[in-house]
Amino acid sequence: xxxxxxxxxxxxxxIDGQTILHDFSLAVDPGQKIALxxxxxxxxxxxxxxxxxxxxPQEGQILISGHLLTGHSVWSLRHRMGYVAQEPDLGSTTVQxxxxxxxxxxxxxxxxxxxxxxxxxxxxFGLNEGILSKQVGSLSGGEKQRIGLISALLLERxxxxxxxxxxxLDKENRQAVVEALKNVQATMVIITHDEAIFxxxxxxxxxQPVGEGAGV
Amino acid sequence: MNIQEITMVRLAVGYGLLIFPFALLLWxxxxxxxxxxxxxxxxxxxxxxVGLYLQVVFQQNSIWLNLAWLLIMILVADLSIxxxxxxxxxxxxxxxxxxxxxxxxxxxxxxxxxxxxDASMTDAQYVIPIGGMILGNCLRADIIGVRGFYESIRKSxxxxxxxxxxxxxxxxxxxxxxAQAYQSAxxxxxxxxSTIGLVSLPGMMTGVxxxxxxxxxxxxxxxxxxxxxFSGTAITIILGIWLTTRSGxxxxxxxxxxxxxxDQR
Numbered sequence: 391x392x393x394x395x396x397x398x399x400x401x402x403x404x405i406d407g408q409t410i411l412h413d414f415s416l417a418v419d420p421g422q423k424i425a426l427x428x429x430x431x432x433x434x435x436x437x438x439x440x441x442x443x444x445x446x447p448q449e450g451q452i453l454i455s456g457h458l459l460t461g462h463s464v465w466s467l468r469h470r471m472g473y474v475a476q477e478p479d480l481g482s483t484t485v486q487x488x489x490x491x492x493x494x495x496x497x498x499x500x501x502x503x504x505x506x507x508x509x510x511x512x513x514x515f516g517l518n519e520g521i522l523s524k525q526v527g528s529l530s531g532g533e534k535q536r537i538g539l540i541s542a543l544l545l546e547r548x549x550x551x552x553x554x555x556x557x558x559l560d561k562e563n564r565q566a567v568v569e570a571l572k573n574v575q576a577t578m579v580i581i582t583h584d585e586a587i588f589x590x591x592x593x594x595x596x597x598q599p600v601g602e603g604a605g606v
Numbered sequence: 607m608n609i610q611e612i613t614m615v616r617l618a619v620g621y622g623l624l625i626f627p628f629a630l631l632l633w634x635x636x637x638x639x640x641x642x643x644x645x646x647x648x649x650x651x652x653x654x655x656v657g658l659y660l661q662v663v664f665q666q667n668s669i670w671l672n673l674a675w676l677l678i679m680i681l682v683a684d685l686s687i688x689x690x691x692x693x694x695x696x697x698x699x700x701x702x703x704x705x706x707x708x709x710x711x712x713x714x715x716x717x718x719x720x721x722x723x724d725a726s727m728t729d730a731q732y733v734i735p736i737g738g739m740i741l742g743n744c745l746r747a748d749i750i751g752v753r754g755f756y757e758s759i760r761k762s763x764x765x766x767x768x769x770x771x772x773x774x775x776x777x778x779x780x781x782x783x784x785a786q787a788y789q790s791a792x793x794x795x796x797x798x799x800s801t802i803g804l805v806s807l808p809g810m811m812t813g814v815x816x817x818x819x820x821x822x823x824x825x826x827x828x829x830x831x832x833x834x835x836f837s838g839t840a841i842t843i844i845l846g847i848w849l850t851t852r853s854g855x856x857x858x859x860x861x862x863x864x865x866x867x868x869d870q871r
Contacts, residue, residue, distance in 0.1 A: 442770075442771050443858040443859075443860075444770075444858065444860055445860075446856070446858065460857075461856070461857025461858050462857070464857075464858050464859075465775065465859075468771060468773055469773045471771065472771075472772075473768070473771035473772075475764060475768065478764075478768065479762065479764035479765040479768060480765070480768075481762075481765050491772075492772040492773065492774075495772065495773050495774045495775070495778050496775065496778065497773040497775070498772070498773050541772070542772075545772065545773070
């Protein structure tokens with residue numbers, strides 16, 4: 391029996407007394423690409439944070455590839471997921487260090503060979519190898535987004551959770567990202583307002599702030 | 607003991623030195639006259655009380671009395687750290703208490719039991735002042751180290767969570783924050799060790815010289831106490847952080863925001 395890559399049922403999330411998500415359900419099949427859209431404050435980023443176990447829902451459950459997300463299972467389930475935040479905080483080091491650091495973690499040691507694909511990813515995203523020696527602080531917003539994305543792609547996770555990954559990109563780079571993601575065989579949940587990203591999605595889910603209703 | 611006595615009358619003369627700071631506070635209308643006066647009164651009462659109590663402790667030379675006194679000092683230091691860091695008492699009281707006990711007692715036992723020639727843990731003359739000096743430094747180190755650790759994770763929470771999302775274990779994710787906090791907390795002791803004797807005569811050495819010992823003996827005491835302080839601060843910081851991480855983070859590895867009193871207001 392094959393499980394949904396992500397199966398969310400009846401999620402209710404309240405933060406600081408405010409209900410962010412109410413009775414929210416969503417199933418994403420393996421390999422499916424879902425675009426999440428809707429006005430700000432609707433809970434899109436909160437939903438991704440719930441899937442990663444960074445926000446605990448008050449009600450409902452999340453299954454990742456058939457495994458219930460709990461405080462115990464989250465540590466292994468995170469190894470199936472890659473995440474790129476809207477404005478990634480990459481620390482205060484060089485790009486080289488940012489891209490190599492995840493492969494020093496015990497869970498990713500066996501993936502160190504993936505770093506061989508780094509030059510290819512840089513090229514596909516319109517970046518040259520000179521960027522590796524730059525300090526993260528000197529990067530533009532668009533460069534940070536692409537480096538964050540490359541870092542997640544190098545880990546080759548089954549599931550990618552991408553939050554507004556193209557918001558700081560120009561048209562040309564946005565297209566390069568879309569083209570690159572089209573060829574990635576992973577389940578994706580992408581928060582976006584970008585028409586170009588809708589192009590690669592199998593489904594668009596609109597999330598509205600609680601009270602305004604949600605639609606698929 | 608070859609030391610000049612200070613009578614109460616002569617001590618009162620010493621209070622005459624307060625004329626200068628108080629005159630300046632009044633002249634420049636600096637609004638801390640009341641607070642300063644209260645601090646002087648508190649210092650006097652606290653030290654007189656401690657002096658009376660220590661007289662008894664020193665006469666008895668009982669290991670139990672010494673331990674009781676140390677435990678009270680550690681509890682006060684514990685509460686002082688929690689208050690100074692604006693942490694939740696319920697979460698930090700016991701972990702920091704144990705971190706302070708370990709940070710104080712390990713170097714104290716080595717100092718009194720092994721470094722000093724003929725002393726034992728019953729000798730209040732050694733146990734109380736040496737324990738107090740180590741504890742005082744542990745307190746300062748914990749305030750810098752433990753607070754620095756949680757504050758830096760709070761400030762860089764996005765980067766910390768990103769690390770978890772990349773598959774890091776909690777211990778891998780907090781490692782750089784521990785290193786940073788550890789470095790900051792040890793920095794004052796390292797700076798003191800680097801300049802000691804050049805800038806000022808250190809406290810213990812001064813005390814030993816005033817007690818009538820030769821400078822050569824005083825210096826050896828000072829070296830031993832600096833080593834004890836450095837070791838004690840290193841132990842208490844790392845234990846302070848490790849013992850609090852259990853309640854400092856939830857089971858998903860996310861920082862527990864209720865650690866900070868100001869986040870609960």
